[in-house]
Amino acid sequence: MDNEQQRYKELGDFLKTRRVKIMPSQVGLLSGQRRRTPGLRREEVAQLAGISLTWYTWLEQGRPIHVSTPVVESLARVLQLDREERHHLYRLANQPLPADISEARKIVSPALQHMLDSLTHCPALITDQRWNVIAWNKASCTIFGDFDAMSDRDRNIVWAMFTDSKYKQLFVNWDRHAKGMVGRFRSTSGKYIEDFWFAQFIEELKTRSPEFDLWWPLHEIQNNGELYKQLNHPQVGQLDFEISNFDVADHSSLKMAVHVPMPGTDTTEKMASLLRTYGNESGLLLNDSTRRKQ
Known part of the structure; x- marks a missing residue:
């Protein structure tokens, strides 16, 4: 497996591991019927991120497809990534790192x-x-x-x-x-x-x-x-x-x-x-x- 193939595989694996950590209630969805696996389904991530289910499935499968900056940012938002995870996703997607935006402070001194x-x-x-x-x-x-x-x-x-x-x-x-x-x-x-x-x-x-x-x-x-x-x-x-x-x-x-x-x-x-x-x-x-x- 060459470096590019490895990068695509790492991207897919990273998305999968973060998807299963997000509960439906965290993104405003009802849990509904019993789920076979924890976290969000692929179709839910795709819908929330504004991309097609087929395209998102290819991403998780590690297929060699280009991921634009808006899609990376949408996925980071849906998967509620922290600063380090967000930067890691950008690197795996071969996109330039975003401007260093500090997180909004909830409490001042x-x-x-x-x-x-x-x-x-x-x-x-x-x-x-x-x-x-x-x-x-x-x-x-x-x-x-x-x-x-x-x-x-x-x-x-x-x-x-x-x-x-x-x-x-x-x-x-x-x-x-x-x-x-x-x-x-x-x-x-x-x-x-x-x-x-x-x-x-x-x-x-x-x-x-x-x-x-x-x-x-x-x-x-x-x-x-x-x-x-x-x-x-x-x-x-x-x-x-x-x-x-x-x-x-x-x-x-x-x-x-x-x-x-x-x-x-x-x-x-x-x-x-x-x-x-x-x-x-x-x-x-x-x-x-x-x-x-x-």
């Missing part, structure tokens, strides 16, 4: 969270390079919804902006804010062009939002963040904020956005009122429909 919490009347968020909100304070929950109760996808700022109808009511001049966000998100995605997550996310969002589908092909780029934001909150009415954006020290991929009540407005008093409501009733939140069942 206690000191960083304490700093967010100390910004009592200032909604503050920390996002990763994919614009997922990974840390927040109570003030931000009174404005944007209970992040702790959202799914990972709903916690993505871009996704929420274009798929949650409540945001169109919350943002005064939503079109301007949303279109500017598209330009800034395109600038970010260009930095991680080899991360297939962005391609998948963008295609899915285009099918969900006519506005995003219209604006994305314009290739407009923005690098400067917002300086001012006016919101129309359903409980307290108009809120006016100055926006400050910071890089998180020692974590260049993380960004912090702080919404500071504008001087000369009643925004601070309204934030205090919202926080009292949030503390007493778990918040009159923008995204109550996204709460997880306890």
Whole structure:
């Protein structure tokens, strides 16, 4: 067996061993009838990865077929590979390694969270390079919804902006804010062009939002963040904020956005009122429909 044949065999064996480790419930499938073998069936992996069963079967059989980068990334996602396993799959498929994208942090340091919490009347968020909100304070929950109760996808700022109808009511001049966000998100995605997550996310969002589908092909780029934001909150009415954006020290991929009540407005008093409501009733939140069942 030559080196190429060995590589194809290793690829097939690797896929098989990872497939049997994934339970149907881990990918949102019902277990159903008794299964003869553990893990996912071939047809389930093929369907979830968006490839044909015949083609995937050939892969597991070690046949000499070309595997594209999008297929490698889809398989890595379905099989829930960690960073090392994902890189191993890329090597076996003879594809260049993806950009080194750090995993989204689920928990920030206690000191960083304490700093967010100390910004009592200032909604503050920390996002990763994919614009997922990974840390927040109570003030931000009174404005944007209970992040702790959202799914990972709903916690993505871009996704929420274009798929949650409540945001169109919350943002005064939503079109301007949303279109500017598209330009800034395109600038970010260009930095991680080899991360297939962005391609998948963008295609899915285009099918969900006519506005995003219209604006994305314009290739407009923005690098400067917002300086001012006016919101129309359903409980307290108009809120006016100055926006400050910071890089998180020692974590260049993380960004912090702080919404500071504008001087000369009643925004601070309204934030205090919202926080009292949030503390007493778990918040009159923008995204109550996204709460997880306890």
